[in-house]
Amino acid sequence: MNVEEVFKNNDKWIAEKLAIDPDYFTNLAKGQSPEFLYIGCSDSRVTAEDLMGIQPGQAFIHRNIANLVNNVDLNVMTVLNYAVRHLKVNHIVVCGHYNCGGVKAAMQPADMGILNPWLRNIRDVYRIHRDELGKIEDESARYDRLVELNVQEQCVNLLKTAAVQEAITLRGLTVHGWVFDIRTGKLIDLKIDFDAILKDIKEIYNLY
Numbered sequence: 001m002n003v004e005e006v007f008k009n010n011d012k013w014i015a016e017k018l019a020i021d022p023d024y025f026t027n028l029a030k031g032q033s034p035e036f037l038y039i040g041c042s043d044s045r046v047t048a049e050d051l052m053g054i055q056p057g058q059a060f061i062h063r064n065i066a067n068l069v070n071n072v073d074l075n076v077m078t079v080l081n082y083a084v085r086h087l088k089v090n091h092i093v094v095c096g097h098y099n100c101g102g103v104k105a106a107m108q109p110a111d112m113g114i115l116n117p118w119l120r121n122i123r124d125v126y127r128i129h130r131d132e133l134g135k136i137e138d139e140s141a142r143y144d145r146l147v148e149l150n151v152q153e154q155c156v157n158l159l160k161t162a163a164v165q166e167a168i169t170l171r172g173l174t175v176h177g178w179v180f181d182i183r184t185g186k187l188i189d190l191k192i193d194f195d196a197i198l199k200d201i202k203e204i205y206n207l208y
């Protein structure tokens with residue numbers, strides 16, 4: 001793939017869209033009201049729109065290494081607040097993926113330089129779930145489980161924010177934890193039981 005090809009593809013895409021609907025871009029320019037906020041990994045193989053089968057306008061997207069929702073990351077917090085309070089999305093998805101390089105790196109005893117503080121968030125997930133992960137002898141099974149638990153903890157991080165707490169109460173916003181299985185293409189709903197997870201800690205994080 002070279003740069004010239006990208007622009008040729010773009011021309012082709014415009015023609016395809018206009019062939020179906022001559023007003024496609026005129027309507028697209030009018031505004032957005034996406035149903036989903038999708039928070040996923042930057043990994044080039046995990047393209048949100050393709051794996052969800054969605055079109056422009058249907059999901060507000062934020063991607064970073066290992067789909068982290070860090071409380072002091074102004075970028076993710078701005079995206080979250082804009083999507084929830086202004087666009088009024090009804091669903092927030094944290095989508096991790098197996099074979100995630102970020103999660104893998106956080107399982108290695110290695111100095112990754114500027115990546116260290118970012119990956120530390122995943123090491124903290126490991127610490128929180130150390131008992132469960134420690135019992136998994138097979139390393140690749142443990143890696144898969146850390147991917148899932150990382151999604152779970154990032155969902156919990158969403159639930160710690162005022163914007164999400166308010167939107168759940170006022171209009172029934174829902175948070176979903178998913179994993180994309182890169183080995184099969186399958187999107188898996190982890191069906192996380194947030195009530196059970198938050199039962200003992202909810203009052204600590206209550207802002208709303």
Ligand code: CO
Nearest residue numbers: 041043100101
């Ligand atoms: Co990844």
